[in-house]
Amino acid sequence: xxxxxxxxxxxxxxxxxxxxxxxxxxxxxxxxxxxxxxxxxxxxxxxxxxxxxxxxxxxxxxxxxxxxxxxxxxxxxxxxxxxxxxxxxxxxxxxxxxxxxxxxxxxxxxx
Amino acid sequence: xxxxxxxxxxxxxxxxxxxxxxxxxxxxxxxxxxxxxxxxxxxxxxxxxxxxxxxxxxxxxxxxxxxxxxxxxxxxxxxxxxxxxxxxxxxxxxxxxxxxxxxxxxxxxxxx
Numbered sequence: 001x002x003x004x005x006x007x008x009x010x011x012x013x014x015x016x017x018x019x020x021x022x023x024x025x026x027x028x029x030x031x032x033x034x035x036x037x038x039x040x041x042x043x044x045x046x047x048x049x050x051x052x053x054x055x056x057x058x059x060x061x062x063x064x065x066x067x068x069x070x071x072x073x074x075x076x077x078x079x080x081x082x083x084x085x086x087x088x089x090x091x092x093x094x095x096x097x098x099x100x101x102x103x104x105x106x107x108x109x110x111x
Numbered sequence: 112x113x114x115x116x117x118x119x120x121x122x123x124x125x126x127x128x129x130x131x132x133x134x135x136x137x138x139x140x141x142x143x144x145x146x147x148x149x150x151x152x153x154x155x156x157x158x159x160x161x162x163x164x165x166x167x168x169x170x171x172x173x174x175x176x177x178x179x180x181x182x183x184x185x186x187x188x189x190x191x192x193x194x195x196x197x198x199x200x201x202x203x204x205x206x207x208x209x210x211x212x213x214x215x216x217x218x219x220x221x222x223x
Binding site for chain 2: 032034036041042043044045046049088090092094095096097098099100101102103104
């Protein structure tokens with residue numbers, strides 16, 4: 001079983017829609033949870049960083065962590081064509097910088 | 112503040128050769144991690160250096176090695192290149208050993 005599961009299927013949504021992405025993980029020792037955005041031919045860009053269960057909001061982005069279910073989500077409200085990118089979930093253990101990544105979701109926002 | 116820089120951005124090598132990639136972290140960051148990204152395997156952790164010491168190592172063969180200098184700059188080396196080593200190699204830096212990590216643009220290595 002992979003440490004982090006992220007359904008890599010592409011996602012196409014119309015502009016203005018809500019994008020919903022999620023990851024599950026198998027190891028309950030993961031303590032820090034991140035979402036990265038990666039544009040084509042670029043490095044991943046940190047979007048959200050959280051370490052507790054619950055919601056964290058930053059502008060149009062909301063990250064949700066449910067440690068009891070080992071499930072994390074990212075919601076993008078009012079999606080824009082500029083949000084078209086691959087979104088990667090990542091997580092790490094306490095005291096450890098090694099990031100375990102999901103496979104990523106390619107999101108296309110259609111104008 | 113300048114971001115993480117990686118050089119070179121693109122490399123083409125042939126099987127059996129070796130290659131050295133360089134990473135300069137964000138100023139003040141002491142931890143540097145390296146990742147390999149391929150379409151099939153996604154992003155996989157190679158190793159992490161903190162204050163010139165390797166703290167963590169991923170599940171890669173010994174052909175992959177790295178080091179960190181006193182100014183926190185890091186290099187990774189791949190010896191005896193194989194076709195399967197073709198990938199985007201990403202470097203990430205963070206202030207401390209447990210902190211947000213910021214990625215560079217990567218070095219795209221093609222092995223022919």
